[in-house]
Amino acid sequence: SLSEDPDGYIQLNQYKLKDEIGKGSYGIVKLAYNKEDNRNYAMKMISKKKLMKRTSLIRRAPSRQQSTTSSELNHPLQRVYKEIAILKKLDHPNVVKLIEVLDDPNQDYLCLVFELVEKGNVIEIPCDNPLSEEDAWKYFRDLVLGVEYLHYQKIIHRDIKPSNLLLGDDDHIKIADFGVSNEFDGDDALISNSLGTPAFLPPEAITENSMSWLGKPLDIWAMGITLYAFVFGYCPFQDENIAALRSKILMKNVIFPEEIEISLSLKDLILKLLNKDPAKRLTIDKIKNHKWVTK
Numbered sequence: 001s002l003s004e005d006p007d008g009y010i011q012l013n014q015y016k017l018k019d020e021i022g023k024g025s026y027g028i029v030k031l032a033y034n035k036e037d038n039r040n041y042a043m044k045m046i047s048k049k050k051l052m053k054r055t056s057l058i059r060r061a062p063s064r065q066q067s068t069t070s071s072e073l074n075h076p077l078q079r080v081y082k083e084i085a086i087l088k089k090l091d092h093p094n095v096v097k098l099i100e101v102l103d104d105p106n107q108d109y110l111c112l113v114f115e116l117v118e119k120g121n122v123i124e125i126p127c128d129n130p131l132s133e134e135d136a137w138k139y140f141r142d143l144v145l146g147v148e149y150l151h152y153q154k155i156i157h158r159d160i161k162p163s164n165l166l167l168g169d170d171d172h173i174k175i176a177d178f179g180v181s182n183e184f185d186g187d188d189a190l191i192s193n194s195l196g197t198p199a200f201l202p203p204e205a206i207t208e209n210s211m212s213w214l215g216k217p218l219d220i221w222a223m224g225i226t227l228y229a230f231v232f233g234y235c236p237f238q239d240e241n242i243a244a245l246r247s248k249i250l251m252k253n254v255i256f257p258e259e260i261e262i263s264l265s266l267k268d269l270i271l272k273l274l275n276k277d278p279a280k281r282l283t284i285d286k287i288k289n290h291k292w293v294t295k
């Protein structure tokens with residue numbers, strides 16, 4: 001039930017809505033104070049109206065591979081309900097925890113209540129005060145455990161990047177935003193549509209040659225871009241022109257700026273995560289045994 005409390009705060013059931021702490025294509029995230037347990041939560045508020053408008057504008061031609069009828073994922077709200085179903089299955093220290101969903105059919109907003117990860121985004125990219133190698137090591141290890149858990153649960157995240165990694169008071173990272181994630185059967189997902197953030201997409205996902213590509217190497221590549229951004233404060237391939245960006249991802253070698261010194265073992269790891277051939281790219285098991293990760 002929506003109401004206003006005496007000091008003018010919007011009240012949604014037992015939650016008192018405070019400041020906006022996040023914003024994205026999905027909607028906004030507000031700090032929410034739960035009067036029943038006196039704890040703060042993160043409430044992600046998704047506007048159904050905005051969702052309907054956004055998706056209808058970019059209605060995709062139904063791809064031949066899979067018949068995405070409105071009952072599956074074409075209908076915009078289906079995508080969100082899919083995200084909720086995935087979130088409900090997940091329970092890991094390095095993945096955000098969905099507490100409850102407030103979905104009042106008469107309200108425009110669909111609200112996802114998450115455990116609050118107190119410090120928010122681990123780092124803003126681009127930035128001129130990147131993480132130390134020590135901090136990057138701490139947070140990358142959490143990212144590896146989180147992604148290992150997701151892949152074990154047969155989920156490809158598809159949008160691994162620093163702004164989807166939240167830092168808690170316990171100095172640990174949690175992976176957030178399953179808005180474009182996919183579930184799969186068998187050993188890996190077969191992906192044939194380009195979602196996610198362009199600067200974090202691997203060559204196989206942007207070249208015209210392949211009709212479909214695997215999901216796990218896609219997340220591993222994005223982990224490599226994320227690790228590079230942790231220590232340098234910007235992405236290895238970037239260009240505001242999308243065609244130029246694609247060409248850099250496909251053709252350019254990773255270069256390490258001289259200004260910021262990083263260890264040889266870290267350079268080795270980044271280069272092996274950003275191998276342009278998905279078949280040669282590191283797997284989660286190989287990452288867990290890499291000398292920089294285990295040092």
Ligand SMILES: COc1ccc(C(=O)/C=C\Nc2cc(OC)c(C(=O)O)cc2Cl)cc1
Pocket residue numbers: 021022024026029042044096114115116117118119120121166175176177178179
């Ligand atoms: C300064 O202090 C701050 C403390 C917490 C935050 C914060 O939480 C921000 C976003 N949060 C989220 C976003 C999500 O998607 C986009 C999802 C999801 O859908 O999985 C879950 C969460 Cl929690 C921000 C600032």
